[in-house]
Amino acid sequence: MSDLFEFVLRLGDDALVAAQRLAEWTSRAPEMEEDVALANIALDQLGAARLLLSYAGELEGAGRDEDALAYLRGDREFRNCLLVELPNGDFAVTMAKLFCLAAYQRIRYDRLVTSTDERLAAIAAKARKESAYHVDHAALWVRRLGDGTEESHRRMQAAVDEVWPYTHELFATDELAARVAERGIAAAPSTLREEWLGAVEPVLATATLTRPADGWAPGGGRDGVHTEHLSYLLAEMQVLHRAHPGARW
């Protein structure tokens, strides 16, 4: 079952790291209402991460629960895509990241509902409703900023340009993903990109933004090879658990 463990870990780590980044906005968002919305989305992502990591722990069968997986792995053991670990930057960068991620998660979870793995299908059924809201929220801001003032347009375009290369990793199908697809557990990532572009491109167009050209495609997150940002994120996230191993809270 190690293929399935590894695959569920990828999904769970995406959600966990995204939640951690979004939570960094708490009390720092441009408006009070937006503060609540970002915290809301962070909580959704964390909820999905908990379900997925708990399941991954059971699949592994080595006695690691959601906490052990979240707090006691080093960056080389994390399987999240690079997109979610990128720093928040300004509000436009955060919205570009969230928009690209949520549009992907939406399609991912939508397809997973028919997975041959029942547990995964059940988790996806719950998560896809939340994802729909995340896409909606991020798309709204991409349009607003893109079609806002000259300055907000400039920043939104810069944000999309910055984030775009990292989206290719979401649709890279490696051997493990291919095996998982063969068993009917989850669609191969490469088969999701057309639908993703179908969701993303119209929003960019309405926002008067130029869709970046495809080119440089950094990857490695799925193999535990991350950007320099992840270990700092983990150091902050894990410090208490590592200082007091075995403590209960």
Added chain:
Amino acid sequence: MSERSERAVPLWEVFVRARRGLSHNHVGSLHAPDAELALRNARDLYTRRQEGVSIWVVPAGAITASSPDEKDAFFDPAADKVYRHPTFYEVPDGVAHL
């Protein structure tokens, strides 16, 4: 709040009808740049995205309120004129919900 941000982020009144509720009730207010965002924010702040609720948002400026100064004239009925109150009719049996 400065004049500029007041103009950019107007106040909205929020009315929510609960899933099994019969009417929309005023639940509070919030600041949002337009109706679309006001609706989304209201969903986060006042309904926790429960399914099956209905939300109305109204710009606070669109609401005309009765003035507290005219309270007496508006709401204090002349209790001495009993013929104002429909209490002199016999209600037939079977009209339970009049």
